[in-house]
Amino acid sequence: MNLDQLTPSSLGYFVFKSDKLAEWNTFLKDLVGLQLSDKSSDDQLAFRMDKQEQRIIIEKGSANDLSAVGWEYDNDQSLNEVVLHIKGKGVEIVKADQKFCESRGIRKAYICTDPDGVDHELYYGASIIPMNDSFKSDVLVGQFLADRFGAGHYVANAENVEMSLNFYRNVLCIRLSDYITGEVFPGGPVLEATFLHTKTGRHHSVACASIPIPKKLHHFMIEYENMNDVGLAFDRFKKADTPFFMELGHHPNDQMFSFYVQTPDGFGLEIGWGGIIIEEDNWEVKTYSQLSDWGHVEPRSNDN
Ligand SMILES: [Fe+2]
Known part of the structure; x- marks a missing residue:
């Protein structure tokens, strides 16, 4: 199969691990203009930049670095095809359980790790917020370019x-x-x-x-x-x-x-x-x- 047919549709979300949650909240909400998501808890901050439930996740941890990247696929079939391809390359890839998918706001995911230790979460079916709760920023005059092109x-x-x-x-x-x-x-x-x-x-x-x-x-x-x-x-x-x-x-x-x-x-x-x-x-x-x-x-x- 042509590798181009297995390309993810977009970069769906970023996950960072940090022990500076309060600083990140001020940084991303008040200065960058993201919206705090209902997915936030004592252990993580989650932020919206469009109708997707979360685009940037800051998990409590001590790495203070990039932890994972979410790659979005159009549907179950595209995801399954790339997982088969990755297994064929001899790279370990594991299916994420339902609890994990719920926490990420996605339907199905597989996770593999790159040579530098960053996890790559391949998924489809991101959770979308209803239109009566559309994205709102405290500071922006416009919107983020995210809806059709991914988180960044x-x-x-x-x-x-x-x-x-x-x-x-x-x-x-x-x-x-x-x-x-x-x-x-x-x-x-x-x-x-x-x-x-x-x-x-x-x-x-x-x-x-x-x-x-x-x-x-x-x-x-x-x-x-x-x-x-x-x-x-x-x-x-x-x-x-x-x-x-x-x-x-x-x-x-x-x-x-x-x-x-x-x-x-x-x-x-x-x-x-x-x-x-x-x-x-x-x-x-x-x-x-x-x-x-x-x-x-x-x-x-x-x-x-
Ligand atoms: Fe850049």
Whole structure:
């Protein structure tokens, strides 16, 4: 079978493990603009960004890192086909029990683990909130770009990039978008990143690179539908004195207009607008020589 037929439809949700639940609540609800979900409890925070019951889950734990990623499939048949494919590759994959699926708000799931120890929860049948309880943010003027394109993207920090790319491309069957080989900032270290996309065509749902940081995750990204929300969020984070990784800028491959802040667990969050959607039939894989067309500079210290 062509691997492209086994590609997940979208990245459905992120799961982080953290001992900083109160900080995450303020960060995601008051600054990013997510809505706390009824799925939240003493042991986890769950957040909505659209009609799906949860898109970002923060489980109580000490890892302070990415724990799992949910990959959505269209239906039971698509899920079963990819599970057969993964077993055929010799990768261990186990069926999740009903209690787990209920807690995640999904109908059926299988879980496998990547070479860096992040769980991948392959599922279909996400739980949808009725329209009389539509998504509401305390701070956004628009909506998140999530409904048709998934929760966002992330950049995995791979111990062994070749092994991780083999996992993403040949086991999970996520499709190649393009490459960037460029300095992280002018005169800074050179980063080689490979970008991969799912069926819904968001330019990338995951990128893979080897980065000298003590985390499995460099950053994850959420996208707004309204450019003004990026600027308004920028102002909120400045006012809250949140440390910035990179100021406003524009990426050459996904065309994302964005900035990066530090999350309560130390890895980054990219807040973006305007990312391109891949049309599969006309897509050419390219290699870009810089990470940003303009901007994305490290902020100057307030002391200077
Ligand atoms: Fe990004």
